[in-house]
Amino acid sequence: MSAGSPEERLAELGLALPDVVPPVAAYLPAVRTGDYVYTSGQIPVVDGKLGVTGKVGAEVSAEEAKELARICALNAMAALKSVVGDLSKVVRIVKVVGFVASAPDFTGQPVVVNGASELLGEVFGDAGRHARSAVGVASLPLDAPVEVELIAEVR
Template identity: 80%
Template structure:
């Protein structure tokens, strides 16, 4: 059976460096059998991939891809406290925030970018409970932010 890292590689992806916090927090905390990530932004090599509100400056399709980047960054944060992604038993919950134009209501479709990546990496263990919330603004002008709760061994 392929490891989560091997599944990522088959998708043409690899775990990035864990993004540095932009304030007073840590990227992930392990307590007992769970890892909680901080909200992860769509950063690539330390820089936001895009800024703006979804439904205005950022399309829903582009935001879907940004949510995938956020989830990948969250997976890197999980691996930073577990050693690797094979420690993940199940993705329990995803909470995502979408900086939205006033009339934008497609937050669930945007957050599918994160959810579908988790399914591709973990199979049934990647199926999770989820919240997709539209907000007025996110840190640094990011269009999307994703946090993950994972059960680990």
């Protein structure tokens, strides 16, 4: 892992933080309370559009869903940054919750949510290692295949 700020590590990965995805209902993208920031669930919106819809294990492959979880994590980092100003204020990613819209027989939710977890590790190093839940659900907003939220400790 190279040195530098989380934003520099994102750039090394060829990634940039997107604009914060505007809420589709009555909530905020992220909220700070004390030393913690809680993000709302982030779906894999890119340039204002949800490019892939459907259930993982049916219309969406596990490999594709893992990439979508990575996009969700990028969107969650953008929401986090919108509250704290810059990602170097992150002390630790404490918890990640990933929801996977799953076909009835799909059981690979942990592999899908690894897309988010692995990116957080690449960006934050040891501070990106976190507790996690990977949950299969019947459906998600806008028929998104994946949704990811996180809790971060910040300074």
